[in-house]
Amino acid sequence: METAADNEMMTRVGPTTPGGTLLRAYWQAVALVEELDGPRPVKAVRLMxxxxxxxxxxxxxxGLLDRHCPHRAADLAYGRLENGGLRCLFHGWLFAVDGTCLETPAEPPNVRLCDRVRQTAYPVVERSGILFAYLGKGTPPAFPAFDCFVAPSSHTFAFKGxxxxNWLQALEVGIDPSHASYLHRFFEDDxxxxxxxxxxxxxxxxSDVAITTVLREYDCPTIQVESAPYGLRLTALRDLGHAQTHVRVTNLVFPQAFVIPMSAEMTITQWHVPVDDTHCYWYAIFTSFTEPVDKAQMRAQRxxxxxxxxxxxxxxxxxxxGYDVDEQHRETYTGMGHDINVHDQWAVESQGPIQDRTREHLGTADKGIVRYRRLLKDSIRAVSRGERAPMMVDExxxxNLTGPASIDGISHGVEAATYWQDADQRRREACEWASRAQSTMKEA
Structure with missing residues (x-):
């Protein structure tokens, strides 16, 4: 159970809040690249x-600029793209991607007002179909050599929802291994x-065992949580009998991402990015270790x-x-369809706009959430003292931050740790881009 003060500290994301200060010290997903496709690549964005x-x-x-023109606060989201920048419709002031004022056309030529004006601008980079922005002070952290950033474009797909x-309760569902046996239970296997x-x-x-069968029939996993260079590694073990163990390895990447298996071939790296205190977007990169991603099918599904x-x-x-009582009796545990994103959305939104953590009663199965909150609170306090937090890394x-391994498989008479490490290595050796990246790392 958290105190009210701790809950406020962790969940509030405004520019003057402790939690918001921490998150601004990291790159934040701001849009999908596809959102700027079309004849006018300009988009209003609300972030934290x-x-x-x-x-x-x-x-x-x-470029990412403060939305309101520094002249008289008109909305630059309606601006015109021309002459190397974004031009305000009100008086024609023109701004480059770095915030430089290029023109103030209504001013006499000898005034040079534009030399004294600068719009606040923020760095933007593209990674695997997502645009990330840095709103913090000083030098931003370097991007890790994670699979989602190393894989070629052909083997990744990005989407959002x-x-x-609040962003924190949305994130916490991803570091809760036991919920899948109930929230995502299907009564029949596809x-x-x-x-x-x-x-x-x-x-x-x-194995040839359906994941839905494992989750449905073995609903009490043994959960292990350990520190990792990027945050936390969570291992959920389900004893299937006959010397077989279902092993699922997921990861919390500090401060607000997780890496989980989607299938034997594909992983999901997902960030939960605050729009404000009571809304957030999930951004995901799906990374394939086998064939190129069928992006058309993935997009159509979503x-x-x-x-x-x-x-x-x-x-x-x-x-x-979409709740349907007949479906709840016959097909799914929730009665809310077969898309697990809907299940997760119901679970986290039903907690309220900002979950009141002073009223909860955590159990053994919540050990990942307990460890993460402790790490989050410690990091918020460290940054407020001017100290570094996890993943504030240089080039x-x-x-050296690779992977991280994310496996869903069944071991046969092998220790869980040995199994998932061997399974991860086999998958990398069989994957052209992953084996090439691994060789490059060894040479470096």
Whole structure:
């Protein structure tokens, strides 16, 4: 159980809050690259309670500026892309991606007002289909050599979705290994041939056992949590009998991402990024270790649930998440369809806009959440003292942050730790891009 003060510290994300100060010290996902496709690559963005305008200039450079013009506060999200920047419609002031004022056309030529004006701007980089921005002070941390960033574009796919709740409760569902046996329980198993692009719908590695069968029939995993260079590693073990153990390894990447297996071939790296205190986007990179990702199929699957342009769920609290009592009796534990994103959305949104953690009673199965909150609170306090927090790394440190391993498989008479490490290594050796990256690391 958390105190009210600790809950406030962890959940509030405004620019003057302790939690917001911590998150601003890391790169934050701000949009999908595809959101700037089309004839006018300009987009209004709200991130951690602040308003910005994101754009791509005529040379293909990305910029993120404060949304309101420094002249008289008009909305730059309606600006025109021309002459190497974004031009305000009110008086024609023109700003480059780095915030430089290029023109103030209504001023006499000898005044040079633009030399004394600068719009606040923030660095933007593209990684695997996501645009990340840095809102903090000083030098941003380097990107780690994680699989989602090392894999070629052909083997990654990025998407996002909106949750109407605080970012922390949305993140915590991803470091809760026991919930899948209930929230994501299916009463019948799909054919593996129909599982592409769907989580918990295929077979566990090194077996022909459906993941849905394992979750349904073995609902009390033994959970292990250990520190890792990037945050935390969580291992959930389910004893299947006959010297067989279901091993699921997931990861918390500090401060607000997790890496989990989607199938034997694909992993998901997912960030929960605050829009404000009571809304967040999940951003995910799906990374394939076998064939190139079928991006058209992956996108079509997700657009069955999410509506553009805001990537909002068609099933939500306003239509009871599509709840169907007959389905709940016959097909799924929730009665809310077969897309686990809906299940997760219901679970975290039903806790309220900001979960009141002073009222909860945590158990042994929540040890990952307990460890993460302790790490989060310690890091918030450390940054407030001017100290470093986890994953505030430079280029040399980032090169050594690889993987992380994320496995869902069944070991046969082998210790869990040995099994998942061997399974991860076998998958990398069989994957052209992963084995090449591993060789490059050894040479370095």
């Amino acid at each position: 309670g602040e308003d910005f305008v994101l754009f791509r200039d005529e040379l293909g450079r990305y 909106l949750f109407e709740c 054919s593996p041939s129909e599982s592409y692009g769907k989580q918990f719908r295929g077979t566990s590695a090194d 657009l069955e649930l999410y509506e553009l342009p805001d990537y909002t769920s068609r099933r939500n609290r306003r239509n009871e998440y 040399s440190e980032a090169r």
